[in-house]
Amino acid sequence: MDVLAILAIVNKVILVANTLIQAGQSAEPAITALINFAKGINRGPLSAEQIAQTDAILDALIARFNEDI
Amino acid sequence: MKLIRTLLLATALSAPLANCAQLQTALDVASFTNASIANPVTPAMLNNLENAAIVVFAGLNAYRSSCVQGAIPPSCKTVIRQLQVYTRQIPPLLTQLRTFVRTNDQVNAVIVYNNIAQLVASLKAQAVQNNVGV
Numbered sequence: 001m002d003v004l005a006i007l008a009i010v011n012k013v014i015l016v017a018n019t020l021i022q023a024g025q026s027a028e029p030a031i032t033a034l035i036n037f038a039k040g041i042n043r044g045p046l047s048a049e050q051i052a053q054t055d056a057i058l059d060a061l062i063a064r065f066n067e068d069i
Numbered sequence: 070m071k072l073i074r075t076l077l078l079a080t081a082l083s084a085p086l087a088n089c090a091q092l093q094t095a096l097d098v099a100s101f102t103n104a105s106i107a108n109p110v111t112p113a114m115l116n117n118l119e120n121a122a123i124v125v126f127a128g129l130n131a132y133r134s135s136c137v138q139g140a141i142p143p144s145c146k147t148v149i150r151q152l153q154v155y156t157r158q159i160p161p162l163l164t165q166l167r168t169f170v171r172t173n174d175q176v177n178a179v180i181v182y183n184n185i186a187q188l189v190a191s192l193k194a195q196a197v198q199n200n201v202g203v
Binding site: 045057063064066 | 112113116119120121123124126127128129130131132133134135136137140146150152153156159160163167
């Protein structure tokens with residue numbers, strides 16, 4: 001097992017969470033996405049519910065960023 | 070406390086991975102392998118791309134919030150408008166890609182997948198260039 005790779009993942013999770021919390025944002029979508037990467041390595045076919053959930057989170061995040069500033 | 074539990078969960082989930090190098094690659098959108106007829110776009114590939122995009126957009130929205138709150142220099146509005154040139158192209162492409170993957174139209178799925186992967190990679194490069202954490 002590649003220990004450095006594991007540490008890199010943990011580091012990424014902490015960095016993302018820290019950035020989001022500092023900005024007063026919920027860290028949950030990003031952390032969920034990182035967890036999904038982890039699960040995705042060995043998982044079987046995705047359920048319709050999993051796909052719909054990912055689609056909804058991403059669509060909401062994109063729509064929010066794309067609003068006029 | 071909930072966050073600490075979540076971080077510990079993420080760590081615990083990542084520990085037993087058989088192929089950590091693959092995960093590390095998946096974390097970097099810019100390094101996604103191009104799709105091709107020999108390497109078709111599967112629902113899992115699409116899901117990985119979307120999860121990577123969620124991380125990128127979570128970071129972008131954090132930057133946007135800091136900008137709106139006035140916590141960073143006002144030039145951030147110009148940076149956001151520059152980034153929106155890329156991000157506003159993504160939703161229609163994403164809708165097409167989801168349809169193509171669902172109907173297994175690989176000829177079109179490959180083209181659109183590669184377009185989105187390139188777009189997100191360009192977006193990420195532009196963001197990093199402007200010190201936007203993604």
